[in-house]
Amino acid sequence: MNSKIKSNSNLTYKICTKCVMDTSDPDISFDDKGVCIHCSNFENNQKNNWFRGEEGETRTANLVEEIKKEGVGKEYDCIIGLSGGVDSAYLAYWGWQYGLRMLAVHVDAGWNTEMAVKNIENICKKLKIDLITEVIDWDDMRAIQKAFFKSKVVNQDIPQDHAFFAALYKYSTKNNIRYVLNGYNISSESALPLAWRGNNAMDVVHLKAIYKKYGDKKISSYPFLQVWKMRLFYRIFHNLKIVSPLNLMDYNKNVALETLKKEVDFIDYGGKHHESVLTRFQQSYFLPTVYGYEKRRAHLASLIMSGQMAREEALKELEKPLYSSEVEKNNDIEYFIKKIGLSRSEFNQIMSTPPDSHDNFPNQDRFNEKLDSISAFFRKIIR
């Protein structure tokens, strides 16, 4: 499935001369050398927040000291989200190396793969990390996920991410934890376009509005962040310190993976974010089919920017089909249909209608600007 042809209407197809971002990002722009806005943004902004070498070491030492100081007299020093993916796993390994007492939180929204649960098991067992799983009621989760699928809005992760924020709120408050270890890393995530992100997942007004239009049952126990709670949550966020240690080192995904394989018997996904069947379905089928872009493009572009991959190699990678076979693709689609509770014809019908836009739904304007900055940062805690 190559989506090069399906670019946006205003620009003719163009690809960055330095990375691999192209006009499948509708907001992309290029300088006179054909270098894209993501590359210049990386050089001028993001790079300055990524501390490699000595400065990183000093900052790491200070951070660890702060976290430990805050944890004195408490059961845990910090909280960490575990998805079973490489970044959060390496973060856990990092914390273990520095002797941090971590409470790991995992959100089970019903789409875990075996590899994800095995990785979480291995990490928690080998590094002796306490784990809490928040299992979202499947009847509710299914209804909300189905409504989002019907709407076909860009951010299909909202139902899962929102539940994660709620879980994080719950367990950090409950355990009086102030530090949150966040797996966000400039090394592999600097190039994600705004247009590919959609509305932020913490916005309960927005979530409910989409559900009202497309949902079909009463939601009983899904953890909505209530507006009053949001205020509290927001205040708590100021008390909560969200830190991204992976930006304080020369974080390299391949090296991290090798280390994890050796130290905690980590299983490789052979792709990004495939710790959930749903994420794989969305990134490898839904988004390319409906919106004509591939999230892996932004991922590969980030790796080029951070010097972990040559452009030629990334281009070759992009030539590969998103699914290694039609059988694999059909299995995912079949599983999605069955699990979400649709018939094949309903599925086809939904796939053939134009997508709804986040802009057609209200959002919590007052909070939004602030929430956006937190949320963009926060997404990574679970990913």
Next chain:
Amino acid sequence: MQIRRVIPVLLIHKGLLYKSKNFKTPKYVGDPTNAVKIFNEKEVDEIAIIDIDATMSGREPNYQQIREIAGEAFMPLAYGGGISKIDQIKKVIDQGVEKVILSHYALTNPEIVSQTVKQIGSSSTVVCLDFKKKFFGGYEIYTKNGTNPTGKNLIDMAKRYEELGAGELIINSIDRDGMMDGYDLAAIKTVTSAVSVPVIALGGAGTVNDLLNAFECGATGAAAGSMFVFHGKHKAVLITYPEQSELSFI
């Protein structure tokens, strides 16, 4: 020597997965379809699903759900819950299930066991006996999720079902259910020495060692719920299954 099997047992309540403690306070642990898919990828020996609502509400098995679950299970799948009539047996099997588990209705009407054997064969006919230890010794069978004392003795009934042709017996300790501190080994020993039909131990397993102890006491299968869905001190829901290497010294 018979093959020793390690069997996850999943309970369905309100259509979703729950795990009980002493047959009470069911805790929500997730969606059956995805759980079975994960167990399938873990290449478990066998899996059993029991609908704990069906008999209580006097309804038939939920065939549609059984089919959905069976679609993710490439290992042998056993189903129990609400099977009261012989014509339901074939319907359950048709959904892709290898074994049926009879329980309440096997006590009220033992003939259903021999009829089942006639229809689908001995090796596909399983009887599950939930028991409590009696204060002055012996084990009494309970039905209806541990709410209904039958006055019947575990050993006697085990022998009876063996005569009726059951292919295997699951003996499930209500006292140990969800406790994760070991099986009722004495009960396992008593039953396995009284019958020659394969016996599967259930109720109380928390570690690989517990599984080994059940085999040691003569069980052919070691079944567990909590052990395969809960992890660590916070009882975090996490599907696990022992590695072959952990079990290889059996």
